[in-house]
Amino acid sequence: MSELRKDPIIGRWVIISPDRGKRPTDYGTEPENTISGFCPFDEGNESKTPSEIYAIRHSDSKSNSSGWKLRVVPNKFPVLRIEGDLERQGLGLFDQMNGIGAHEVIIETTNHKHTIADLTLEDVVRILESYRARILDLKNDKRFRFTMVFKNYKHAAGASLEHPHSQLITMPIVPKRVWEELEGSKTYYNFKERCIYCDIIRQEIGQNVRVISENDRFINISPYASRFPFETWLLPKQHMSNFENIRHEDLFSLGEMLKDILMRIQKVLKDPPYNYLVHTAPFDFKNPEQYHWHFEIIPKLTRVAGFEWGTGFYINPTLPEDATRYLREAEI
């Protein structure tokens, strides 16, 4: 059983998940390569995953059988579990919660080899639609505060299976990075009565040195203080705090821009591993004027992280303006 523990000094919650437990000697060895061989996400292998929670299917197909276009299933090795009441306790100085939450896998397509960059716009929209539907459903559970949707693409970025998939973790807390963004945006809003992300978008469009691509409703930019080479943020141009409130018709514009940036990254950086993360406001967020949801897309290009992990101090060897130029000029 997992538990959540809070660092008493800086207030960061971590998941201690010994279900996935490892003895010291397990760390030295490489894990079994689950990339190759049998794939539980392939069509026809539906019985090898936990029962589906959500699916987009051909009209004549049945749950947990073939005939689907996209499936969402619980993670077989969840870091947080859905069953149980949320219990909080103090342990002297320390704060603890039991590991309640949801951990789901979005199986994006039946095609084992596709990447989002190769998918049709219709396929991408289906994925985004599933993110929205799952968040809206999980939001009804009053034990939970936040859902993080993310994708690990390729082994080096954390994928343990090759078949195209994303994940979501629903949790009883707000993760530190998002919480910091909420606090920072609030401070700015209180001072200026404007959304800081909206101001950044306006400034970036004006300067036009960190804008990679845009359409009517969405924009891809290299953040001014990028931590990582070729880090990209994808934002809605119109202010909106919660991703799950996106209108169905805007999913097409979003899909277009997500596919656009992933194709550029694939082309310029030779199909690198990457992570993307959906940063959105908490479920019960009361100040929608103060936060602006966005995707963060981080190609995994540098191998070293200990120093950055330990200090929060990042050294980025590529100027964001140079990254922008490379990505902008990509022939896609």
Next chain:
Amino acid sequence: MSELRKDPIIGRWVIISPDRGKRPTDYGTEPENTISGFCPFDEGNESKTPSEIYAIRHSDSKSNSSGWKLRVVPNKFPVLRIEGDLERQGLGLFDQMNGIGAHEVIIETTNHKHTIADLTLEDVVRILESYRARILDLKNDKRFRFTMVFKNYKHAAGASLEHPHSQLITMPIVPKRVWEELEGSKTYYNFKERCIYCDIIRQEIGQNVRVISENDRFINISPYASRFPFETWLLPKQHMSNFENIRHEDLFSLGEMLKDILMRIQKVLKDPPYNYLVHTAPFDFKNPEQYHWHFEIIPKLTRVAGFEWGTGFYINPTLPEDATRYLREAEI
């Protein structure tokens, strides 16, 4: 020339260092393996490094020649440079500084193959003494606010040379992680009028489930909310905000505990890559009662980081109490 850029939302400074610049295609390929072959840090090769800033030498030896026990030299590829005035500017919404600072390498021993775990206590004390001396010197430069001393051990933890060495970066800002600790400790102090680290040490000694080892003056513990498996903090038992104010005689007790934990990690985890970082208060810190310096030691055991990087949300597969037991029982 590097520059420092501040994220306007969460206030994190990053170093953009295009001197180390890479084109997109450079990222796909593995770097040349600088681990093997000629070593500029070996005795006799002093002319291959920049001129030494500090050294502990045999009495009859000359600067920048053989006959040394430890040398400190500027990093040949510094992320921050010592020359120039500190210039700050706003760029619309954004804040920027030029990349002024110091980036030095501590060559810990003439022995190319040694690790801190193998060194004698006298050798380890010499290394700690050099950290202290360099911080005290750099502290005189009014352009700077903070020095981070750190060690990347082995290639996978970021070392580009095998020869035993540590590094330090002196900077005109305080890195985010340390700044968060200062803020958290201050909040606690304002509420309780006690140091939070002192309270943690007292509680850990009382509970005795996360104490790995201790001597009269220092203690190694697994932090309650460890982000990483086998993460360890090494703290002075007596309150002290700034590492560089340590008394010379206490360097022996500190060296003993640093060697102790590195030997345990080497034994239990089969000589893994690791990072250690010295967290200390800024140069001009006015509230020494509110912060407590410490070493953070992080074995690099898990390979995946994108999700954690992007969210600040860590999943640790080893219970800190289990890690403690393994380390405590190590026969060293």
